[in-house]
Amino acid sequence: MRRKRYLNKLSLKEAQKLFLEHADVGIFNKTENLSPRESLGRITAEPVFARISSPHYHCSAMDGIAVLAEDTFGASTATPLRLSKEQFVIIDTGDPVPPDFNAVIMIEKVREVDENTIEILSAAAPWQYIRMAGEDIVATELILTRGHFIRPIDLAAMLSGGVQSVTVKKKPVVAVIPTGDEIVEPGEIPEPGTIIDSNSYMLEAMVKQWGGHPARTAIVEDDFEKITDIIKQAAADSDIVLTSAGSSAGRDDYIPPAIEELGELLVHGVSISPGKPTALGVVDGTPVLGLPGYPVSMAIAAESFLKPLMSKMLGISATGKQKVDAFITRKIPSKLGSEEYVRVKLSHTQDVVVATPLSRGASVLNSLVRADGIMKIPENSEGLMPDEMVKVELMRSAEDIKNSVVAIGSHDITLDILADEIKASHPEINFSSAHVGSLGGLMAIKRGEAHMAGTHLLDEETGDYNVSYIKRMLSDMELSLINLVYRTQGLIVTPGNPKNIKDLSDLVRDDVTFCNRQRGSGTRVLLDYQLKQAGILSNQVDGYAREVYTHMAVASAVTTGIADAGLGIYAAAKALGLDFIPISEERYDLIIPDKFIQNPSLAELLNIINESDNFRKRVLELGGYDTRDMGKVIM
């Protein structure tokens, strides 16, 4: 069991400094010449000077007549002046002013007397309404400095200045090397133990976004020699080399030793989380970035090291993401010694923007997809306290976030359908949700983090849902409880139900193993209620103590044979092709504080809930749902 340690563990700033300085990339000096038309979005490598003036002749700025100003002196309303055929020329905007004339009179100010004579009521000042040559751009003038990002207007200014070729930086060629025995190409359904390579395609896309040309290689297995060979080759062929996975200090982590073998390993281990197992070095003068294999770690490491490197090579300032000030309503602990990047959901639910943390796992790419921004907790902090203001780097536009309705609470797939339906009719509205369970949703409403919360909490005393919990926990708030759906909870079992499970009473059988949900979840509350009704004690159920956190995790446990049965919704069983034994119908409601009811985006969402046949149809097609009270105000 060969094990290595991290070479060093540097702070983000130290690692960036060491890498960018020692990677010895000056400003990238490969250039190419393009026509202005092809140059959109590229970076100038040399200053661009005008070859001709624009306009390149004195031209009329108006439709009208060209005159000699001196001929018009004395004209006024009281003393109209007539000009004869030789004294004027009809001229349009952009026409050259003939040599003997020096002013233009607007056509609206000109009265036609006859074919050869016109009359004017005011004198023209010399050079009025004439665009002098060079008014816009003067030949030899600097149009763009080097290091300029070319926009549509820049491209037009170059063309106007007679520029036919612009020298831009070449796009740096960035090799992307996916590694790992378990990695497979996207394609058919993967075998257990294999992982679809999404990382290298994410890197490809990032390289494109940041102005480079990606060159992805085939997947390389975890073999020191093969990895060494391909990095050496890529370093010779490319301007930057990226590897995906194998960058930590484990048994099969061959990237750091490969860099060490071929060149210099500058950084191994950065005190950021996610993103720690990053390895940075130089091979034959080419920067090599060994990026961690967990997708969130990789995305953060790429933002932290690849983006500034590419900006430096292209000679542009690395523009950071837009930041907003946000307010946190809860304690957010963090490990000392690591700068932590916390994905957050942002909501305009208070006078200030409120940030709510999402899943912090390095492997949970979906939480990065769903995040509105990233909040950084410094290395020397043990975390943040409620009511702190924090800076959040935005992952989507501030405008999009402003138009978002945020739901935090129990998750149900109908919320996803709702998010899609609102987009179909109102592209400008975002409905975004974070999943923290029913009780978490009530807390989010209490803290003012969300516009609404999905909840399905059974009151064991009354058999009713949600109301008593709200009365207990949110008594001081004006709010509405609106039904979204009824859904069927039931036992999820192996396809074909080989153990012939019929209801909860089968859970006490010796040959049946159960998989449970966590305390505080609506489903757990339901199970405990149902067991009590059936007179079953929890210690009679094998596996009662095994807790998982989602309906799908229950279904997974059954699929993989860990359990024979678990309680969950029909959609979870259907998703994994499992059998389903209905046990009980539960009410899934939305809690909405009254102060948000007038919010125009929320009003549109409620409109769909209340009115849309298409939404109802899509929900019913999922199976296991009833929409009879959809939109009904419960309290």
Next chain:
Amino acid sequence: MRRKRYLNKLSLKEAQKLFLEHADVGIFNKTENLSPRESLGRITAEPVFARISSPHYHCSAMDGIAVLAEDTFGASTATPLRLSKEQFVIIDTGDPVPPDFNAVIMIEKVREVDENTIEILSAAAPWQYIRMAGEDIVATELILTRGHFIRPIDLAAMLSGGVQSVTVKKKPVVAVIPTGDEIVEPGEIPEPGTIIDSNSYMLEAMVKQWGGHPARTAIVEDDFEKITDIIKQAAADSDIVLTSAGSSAGRDDYIPPAIEELGELLVHGVSISPGKPTALGVVDGTPVLGLPGYPVSMAIAAESFLKPLMSKMLGISATGKQKVDAFITRKIPSKLGSEEYVRVKLSHTQDVVVATPLSRGASVLNSLVRADGIMKIPENSEGLMPDEMVKVELMRSAEDIKNSVVAIGSHDITLDILADEIKASHPEINFSSAHVGSLGGLMAIKRGEAHMAGTHLLDEETGDYNVSYIKRMLSDMELSLINLVYRTQGLIVTPGNPKNIKDLSDLVRDDVTFCNRQRGSGTRVLLDYQLKQAGILSNQVDGYAREVYTHMAVASAVTTGIADAGLGIYAAAKALGLDFIPISEERYDLIIPDKFIQNPSLAELLNIINESDNFRKRVLELGGYDTRDMGKVIM
């Protein structure tokens, strides 16, 4: 002289509403299927659901050993526990957890006893360090709603979720039709009376930026029938039609009548400035935008109508430009009845950002290139007063503006060279300048609008430059005056000097016509001083009253035969291939308030002025400059 009136003149909001509603573009329904890899930057047309879970099996989250948690119970530092060969399996991150095991222990916590035995010092909780199937993405879960702009992380999430094809909106095909008799393709040096087509290429680039596919046609002359034919054809072939120029109400403006002939002309004339002569209509169900020919007008009209139209078609929210609050220090008049778009330079010279207006001409594209942002003066306002706070839409990133050193004052081409030199060594620093003449520069410093001002104001009493003006106008400020260059002013004359002009005394000759600079310019001050020295009265000089505003305008006047001579710098003569008779050397200095001297970006600029051989070399190569005192502190 056939003349038309505008059909209607609507406010921007009215025009946008009328056009977007009547253009009858619902959300664009042409779609195509792409692999996730090809989908970067596209917009989903349908929701994307996961086909498989990620991970799709229970896998280890650590390098370590897989165990059955129950086997490890009781292990502690005091009571180490040994596990035999059958009780554990070595496992790496990402490996599937074998069916009989339910926990992972990190390798760092495992001690090897012998080949078949290991020892642990703490118990494992069931399911610790195991990523349950579906932890990241659950099969059937919604990954992206429709109307979602696909980012690198989205692409990776789709691949992880087993998605192999994503339905995205097609890029709308946007026909771009350049019109005008005087318009020529970019190529050789254009004849007088012809204008290089830069507009249609700017539109092409904008269409690309906003998610469309441009289809530019050949240039069409100002002929009603030809224009009608091509619009009809383009409306049949494309999703949007754009025309460039010919949209006003003049003699050759055939676009509005062509739209009227073929379909419905909805808007003709919008009360924005620049941008008024915009014509909007629909032909055979296809929106047609007749955009004005002046480049700034066109850019603003395209932002105002094309961008929201394309966003609506693509079903995305039209993200506005980022805005900042800025402070104006001067009165900015504006015409009632028109919403005016004023290009501004922004500077971080005070506690708040300060905005200074740039040229307001619709034809001056270069001022749009140089602008940091656009400030809108409402239709019902006669202008803004000093000390008002205004909203400015940014044209470059807030970060770039923060790193900018702003010079406002007399222009000299060495400032452009300096702007390029700083980019060569410090890509993150921008040196941006606005040209308002020497006295304007002193005023800008007084108002706190600029970090520095270029100035060359001769004191007729003393023969010295700048100092006495500063003492008079900026007496209450702590500042430094630093020399940039000496430059030679002289008479710019026709190539070969056919009139044999030798010095200023020739300006009194009957056969010599002069072109003058405006009052308040440094060059005018110099001329008056030199004439006085030579005992020449201004009324003896033919053309003394003809004022133009730049060195280049003087050179242009000579080139085009309007004048035989004018006073200006060598670079202007050289630019247009004219002869030059040196008259006098003048000092061109930079005024820098002391409070900015510590500004790190400014310090780097001063460093180049003080130290850079390359900068000196480039300045000297221009001709007409002396750098002997470059960087010297004058006061």
